[in-house]
Amino acid sequence: MHETPDIARHPYAQLTPDVVLDALASVGLYGDGRLTALSSYENRVYQVHLEDPHEGHAAVVVKFYRPQRWSPAQIQEEHDFAAELLFGEVPVVAPLRLQGATLHQAEGFAFSVSPRRGGRAPELDDMEVLEWIGRFLARIHTVGAAQPFAVRPALDLGSFAMEPRQWLAQHRMIPLEVEREWFDTLDQALAMIGTHPVLTQAEAAGRIRLHGDCHPGNILWTPADLPGAGPHFVDLDDARMGPAVQDLWMLLSGDRRQRSLQLSALLEGYEQVRDFDRRELNWIEPLRTLRLVHYSAWLARRWDDPIFPINFPWFGTPDYWRGQVLMLQEQIEQMSEPCLSV
Numbered sequence: 237m238h239e240t241p242d243i244a245r246h247p248y249a250q251l252t253p254d255v256v257l258d259a260l261a262s263v264g265l266y267g268d269g270r271l272t273a274l275s276s277y278e279n280r281v282y283q284v285h286l287e288d289p290h291e292g293h294a295a296v297v298v299k300f301y302r303p304q305r306w307s308p309a310q311i312q313e314e315h316d317f318a319a320e321l322l323f324g325e326v327p328v329v330a331p332l333r334l335q336g337a338t339l340h341q342a343e344g345f346a347f348s349v350s351p352r353r354g355g356r357a358p359e360l361d362d363m364e365v366l367e368w369i370g371r372f373l374a375r376i377h378t379v380g381a382a383q384p385f386a387v388r389p390a391l392d393l394g395s396f397a398m399e400p401r402q403w404l405a406q407h408r409m410i411p412l413e414v415e416r417e418w419f420d421t422l423d424q425a426l427a428m429i430g431t432h433p434v435l436t437q438a439e440a441a442g443r444i445r446l447h448g449d450c451h452p453g454n455i456l457w458t459p460a461d462l463p464g465a466g467p468h469f470v471d472l473d474d475a476r477m478g479p480a481v482q483d484l485w486m487l488l489s490g491d492r493r494q495r496s497l498q499l500s501a502l503l504e505g506y507e508q509v510r511d512f513d514r515r516e517l518n519w520i521e522p523l524r525t526l527r528l529v530h531y532s533a534w535l536a537r538r539w540d541d542p543i544f545p546i547n548f549p550w551f552g553t554p555d556y557w558r559g560q561v562l563m564l565q566e567q568i569e570q571m572s573e574p575c576l577s578v
Contacts, residue, residue: 355456
């Protein structure tokens with residue numbers, strides 16, 4: 237688990253600055269030599285300043301997709317969703333269409349190019365900000381409900397918990413001294429999640445296309461006194477089918493009272509645009525539990541990527557997994573309590 241990955245053998249080792257600039261040149265854009273790696277673990281993302289602005293953009297963001305994670309069709313479906321959202325006047329940062337396409341290939345990598353967008357993290361303790369975000373989430377979901385994804389997966393118990401559980405067991409990723417306790421506690425949590433049909437049925441009614449990973453880091457906020465004020469949504473890489481509440485709960489934090497206030501503000505804005513099924517509030521803690529399991533498996537699967545041991549040195553230790561047991565126990569308690577009220 238904690239062996240040092242062979243940097244030279246990882247596919248991203250081939251992604252040198254020259255490869256990045258050559259890829260950009262292959263679609264008709266030329267960098268002036270200023271290239272900055274942006275924070276991203278799943279993919280590799282670079283900001284590149286251009287010799288000549290493109291459609292008013294002096295710099296662009298080039299995203300190289302992790303090999304073998306998504307198929308070209310699945311990536312294209314993400315791009316098409318972003319284009320639909322732009323057409324619906326939803327403020328998302330979508331890939332540019334260059335030479336007639338948004339998805340390109342270079343040196344074995346799939347990549348896209350997007351405009352650079354500035355902004356800061358939203359103030360989630362400001363109820364007006366949350367209401368504003370809620371309105372735009374409703375607009376995302378209105379577009380998302382118009383038709384389903386054809387090839388991108390759904391957020392469900394199987395893909396976010398059962399398959400990761402099996403993978404972790406097969407690869408013996410959990411230290412022996414905590415392995416049984418973690419699996420036993422996980423199975424208790426999964427039994428509770430299994431009572432929610434929308435998270436278990438392959439074709440559950442009510443699923444729509446989602447942003448999928450709508451945490452504060454994927455919302456760029458422009459203050460009200462500046463042009464383009466409000467939220468701008470970035471990184472649709474995890475877009476998938478699922479319940480609408482998935483795009484709301486990651487914006488909640490603090491104690492129960494604070495989360496209830498935040499949720500009320502989000503829904504105040506949301507329901508100005510689109511109806512929200514309040515039954516979905518019962519799914520917040522099950523969805524949080526699924527994310528915990530999926531996150532641990534994601535870290536384990538990526539351990540051969542040198543950037544992961546550097547940035548997550550605490551992962552995989554007995555103490556890490558003991559902490560996960562405690563978090564699952566807390567989730568079992570949370571799932572046993574009444575859902576948040578607004």
